[in-house]
Amino acid sequence: MNIVLFGIQGSGKGTQAKLLSEKLAMKHINLGEMFRQEIKAGTEIGNIARVYIDKGNLVPDEYVYHMIDNYVGLGIKGLIFDGFPRNKEQADYLVKHYHIDFVFYLDLNDDEAKKRITARVRCKNCHQNYNLLANSPVVDGVCDICGGEVSPREDDTPQAIDQRLARFHKETKSLIRYFDKHKLLFKIDANDDIEALNEKMLAIIKKHGKRKSQ
Ligand SMILES: [Zn+2]
Secondary structure: OOEEEEEOOOOOHHHHHHHHHHHOOOEEEEHHHHHHHHHHHOOHHHHHHHHHHHOOOOOOHHHHHHHHHHHHOOOOOOEEEEOOOOOHHHHHHHHHHHOOOEEEEEEOOHHHHHHHHHOEEEEOOOOOEEEOOOEOOOOOOEOOOOOOEEEEOOOOOHHHHHHHHHHHHHHHHHHHHHHHHOOOEEEEEOOOOHHHHHHHHHHHHHHHOOOOOO
């Protein structure tokens, strides 16, 4: 069984991918994380990817496919794709090579997404993460651990957040159509809490059993 998870930033996509991978003993494939590791290790593909990422561009599809195939090995079952695919061409590649069984779209409106993203703050000194909706520091703006200044991440300016959300919607429209056409899409209301959201997805997987992608 292979699963694709996608959703706007703040929808809890990464958390759900991690939870599902633990509960179903599947492998969590996070493309962003994979590229970060390759770049850090200074591998050939990491060095190629770095050139694109440093300029703020997306890594071209051919390198993305190459890395996914290398990383998981063709034919391995039990994958959860998080942050991939990003476009219709990538979705087509995935469906053809990896037999996708379920695609979960964690649906959250922009206002709620913005609220959640801006609630994420971090200590400038020790990089401890806080969430102003769930676990804020005891004293406003001051790190519990080191007393450093707690503030939003540098890439979380209102303008940058708006740009990311707009890009997500642009990319996602064609993906939603594509997966819906292939009868793989399950739209999930991401306003629920983490556990309820996870239970909903597990119930769908149980109900529909193992499916064959078309
Ligand atoms: Zn700190």
